[in-house]
Amino acid sequence: MTATDSHCARGKVALPGSIVNSAGEAAMALDGAAFRDVLNAALVWLDRHHEIVNALNVFPVPDGDTGTNMLLTMKSACQEIGNENLSSVGEVARNAAQGALMGARGNSGVILSQILRGMARRLDGETKLNGPRFAAALSEGSRIAYKGVSKPIEGTILTVVREAATAAESAAALDVDLAFVLDRAVRAAAEAVANTPNLLPVLAQAGKVDSGGKGLFLILEGMQRALLGEAVDSGAACGWPAALPAAQAQRLPKGRRPLPAHVYGFDVQFLVEGSGLDVEKIRHSIAALGEYPLVEGDSRLVKVHVHVPDPGKVLSYAVSLGFVTDVVVENMDDMSVPATPAGRDPEPPHLASQAVAVAATSELHVGPGVVVVAPGPGIEKVFRSLGAHSVVAGGQTMNPSTEELLEAIQDLPHHEVVVLPNNSNVIMTAQQAQALACKQVVVVPSRTVPQGISALLALDARRPLEANAEAMTAAVASVETGEVTMAVQDARFDGIQVHTGDIIGLHNDVLTAMGSSSADVVKQLLAQMGTRSLEVVTLFFGQPVSATQAEELQNEVRKLYPGQEIEIVDGGQPFYHYIISAE
Amino acid sequence: MTKVNRVGRIQISPHAITTIASDAVLQCYGVVGIAHKNLFGSLADLLQSERWRRGVEVRVNDGQITVDLYVIIQYGTRISEVAHGVMHGVKYALERTLGVSIAQVNVHVQGLGMLNDTR
Numbered sequence: 001m002t003a004t005d006s007h008c009a010r011g012k013v014a015l016p017g018s019i020v021n022s023a024g025e026a027a028m029a030l031d032g033a034a035f036r037d038v039l040n041a042a043l044v045w046l047d048r049h050h051e052i053v054n055a056l057n058v059f060p061v062p063d064g065d066t067g068t069n070m071l072l073t074m075k076s077a078c079q080e081i082g083n084e085n086l087s088s089v090g091e092v093a094r095n096a097a098q099g100a101l102m103g104a105r106g107n108s109g110v111i112l113s114q115i116l117r118g119m120a121r122r123l124d125g126e127t128k129l130n131g132p133r134f135a136a137a138l139s140e141g142s143r144i145a146y147k148g149v150s151k152p153i154e155g156t157i158l159t160v161v162r163e164a165a166t167a168a169e170s171a172a173a174l175d176v177d178l179a180f181v182l183d184r185a186v187r188a189a190a191e192a193v194a195n196t197p198n199l200l201p202v203l204a205q206a207g208k209v210d211s212g213g214k215g216l217f218l219i220l221e222g223m224q225r226a227l228l229g230e231a232v233d234s235g236a237a238c239g240w241p242a243a244l245p246a247a248q249a250q251r252l253p254k255g256r257r258p259l260p261a262h263v264y265g266f267d268v269q270f271l272v273e274g275s276g277l278d279v280e281k282i283r284h285s286i287a288a289l290g291e292y293p294l295v296e297g298d299s300r301l302v303k304v305h306v307h308v309p310d311p312g313k314v315l316s317y318a319v320s321l322g323f324v325t326d327v328v329v330e331n332m333d334d335m336s337v338p339a340t341p342a343g344r345d346p347e348p349p350h351l352a353s354q355a356v357a358v359a360a361t362s363e364l365h366v367g368p369g370v371v372v373v374a375p376g377p378g379i380e381k382v383f384r385s386l387g388a389h390s391v392v393a394g395g396q397t398m399n400p401s402t403e404e405l406l407e408a409i410q411d412l413p414h415h416e417v418v419v420l421p422n423n424s425n426v427i428m429t430a431q432q433a434q435a436l437a438c439k440q441v442v443v444v445p446s447r448t449v450p451q452g453i454s455a456l457l458a459l460d461a462r463r464p465l466e467a468n469a470e471a472m473t474a475a476v477a478s479v480e481t482g483e484v485t486m487a488v489q490d491a492r493f494d495g496i497q498v499h500t501g502d503i504i505g506l507h508n509d510v511l512t513a514m515g516s517s518s519a520d521v522v523k524q525l526l527a528q529m530g531t532r533s534l535e536v537v538t539l540f541f542g543q544p545v546s547a548t549q550a551e552e553l554q555n556e557v558r559k560l561y562p563g564q565e566i567e568i569v570d571g572g573q574p575f576y577h578y579i580i581s582a583e
Numbered sequence: 584m585t586k587v588n589r590v591g592r593i594q595i596s597p598h599a600i601t602t603i604a605s606d607a608v609l610q611c612y613g614v615v616g617i618a619h620k621n622l623f624g625s626l627a628d629l630l631q632s633e634r635w636r637r638g639v640e641v642r643v644n645d646g647q648i649t650v651d652l653y654v655i656i657q658y659g660t661r662i663s664e665v666a667h668g669v670m671h672g673v674k675y676a677l678e679r680t681l682g683v684s685i686a687q688v689n690v691h692v693q694g695l696g697m698l699n700d701t702r
Contacts, residue, residue, distance in 0.1 A: 101659065101660070101661055102661070103661075104660070104661035104664050105664060106664065106668070107611075107612045107664075107668045107672075109661075109664065110612055110613055110660050110661055110664050110665055110668070111612055113660065113661065114657075114659070114660060117659055144698065147615070147657065147698060148612055148613055148615070148657045148660060149609075149610070149611070149612045149613065149614060149615070149657075150609040150610075150614055150615055150616060151606075151609040151610045153610060
């Protein structure tokens with residue numbers, strides 16, 4: 001590593017222990033808030049490239065892909081540092097490490113959590129982050145990471161973090177400037193990643209670099225870009241990492257989709273057969289043409305694998321060397337699964353099918369997309385039959401996360417989206433997702449499933465979004481909801497004393513009924529809801545109730561209310577014996 | 584266990600399976616040692632290589648192979664993820680090396696390794 005470009009080489013000396021560099025300027029050092037921004041930027045950068053990391057996977061471990069695992073781990077880390085009160089670098093690091101520990105996914109995620117753990121240990125008590133502290137933190141991260149396994153394997157993320165830390169330490173000895181130290185660390189990481197096939201035979205066989213190492217490199221690179229003020233996301237000012245533009249585009253077929261951006265270039269592989277091939281010279285030339293070059297072989301046969309913006313140049317070069325075979329050229333920006341094998345032209349569109357295709361696309365976008373939260377499979381079916389496009393499972397506690405809702409919103413091709421939370425707990429989560437989404441989102445405040453159904457029935461796709469929002473909100477108020485479940489603890493609610501095991505009934509979210517059997521409570525609720533003046537009653541029965549029991553109840557209720565329509569539906573929801581809709 | 588093909592028989596001893604499994608376990612991230620089956624606690628008796636067998640149990644019933652592993656996992660890692668990694672890693676290693684399918688891999692976490700333990 002040369003020192004000619006450091007301040008020290010010009011005869012100046014860095015002041016030890018301070019954050020002023022050798023030229024007397026305030027060196028690049030970060031406080032807690034800036035460190036948080038840098039980590040978030042690394043997350044965004046990793047998100048943009050995580051599919052590439054997934055594609056590098058060599059081991060068929062079904063637990064998930066390295067890119068996704070590292071991304072989820074990093075997301076969990078960044079989730080813990082959102083608190084504005086964390087002002088020191090040490091606090092941010094500690095919280096990030098804690099988040100990573102809790103959210104670690106897969107092998108690579110666990111190792112990443114250990115690296116962050118080591119960094120947090122070293123940064124404990126530090127207010128600001130400069131070059132030497134970063135180097136020490138990375139070294140400790142590497143040390144802890146290695147301690148986590150009995151037989152560390154070289155040629156993996158462990159190698160990359162170790163070499164990055166070593167380079168960082170050397171750099172820190174020359175200059176306290178964080179940008180300089182991080183730059184050296186990033187370069188060393190890149191080299192280490194490129195070298196992994198030389199350390200781990202299975203990588204060489206697959207012609208790939210190590211996925212975990214690449215993931216770590218991307219995290220460091222993202223941090224560096226943030227430090228230098230370079231953009232990590234591609235434009236839209238969203239609060240959340242934007243999905244790769246190509247991921248949305250893949251829903252529409254080729255020739256009908258918005259073209260993906262030129263971000264990654266082409267993955268090119270080939271073999272060259274000849275005589276007297278100079279592997280070193282070829283490696284040098286290939287490295288000049290693209291990124292992540294992998295050149296192996298001998299004087300008779302050379303295998304090349306490289307990422308280039310224009311495959312023409314590297315293939316022309318290859319042809320000049322000898323006999324070229326086994327050529328693979330893949331456009332890494334095209335995330336769609338190829339419908340036709342490479343080499344065959346796709347079918348030219350006929351006029352007739354073209355018209356159908358155009359109609360289909362325009363149908364797709366009439367009216368807003370509808371995202372609903374449903375507690376059970378039967379209820380999900382009901383919502384879908386009413387036109388819901390995306391159903392987020394409520395789970396046992398009817399508590400989807402902001403991310404799940406946000407994903408559902410972003411995944412739809414619609415630019416306008418309506419969200420039906422169908423539970424009072426979820427309304428706020430939905431509003432958070434609305435704030436983060438890059439689309440027009442309306443959250444209709446449905447507190448129960450029947451309210452959600454009523455709202456969805458009120459949706460008219462031809463109306464503008466505001467009109468629909470009004471109509472749907474009004475519809476929410478017009479339906480009576482009853483919920484029947486079993487009390488899991490003793491409590492005093494709304495003036496009624498409840499004991500564990502009692503069957504309780506809620507009318508529009510207020511506890512108003514109690515009894516020894518769910519059938520009894522249903523009848524109480526129906527009386528309270530003023531069923532005699534209503535027209536249709538729907539009983540969604542859940543997991544605690546069998547179909548036979550539900551049918552029996554239906555017959556009994558029919559006898560009590562001969563003037564009303566009584567329907568039963570297998571909602572499949574957990575915990576709630578019945579969800580009653582009456583209107 | 585025995586595999587029969589058209590040329591003859593291949594007999595793989597439980598000891599061989601144990602050795603492969605032990606090696607695979609120690610390469611799994613988060614595992615800092617193999618522990619004795621009957622030993623619990625964080626000041627683990629980390630076995631020396633000759634005694635690994637007692638922390639790795641292989642049973643073959645009707646051609647179904649079950650592996651039980653008794654491990655010490657690094658404190659401060661997400662244990663559920665590490666355990667999953669061990670299950671998949673050992674299964675994959677055994678299946679690839681022996682060419683037989685493994686019915687079950689059970690992971691028993693006997694203790695947690697502390698950073699300060701001298702290793």
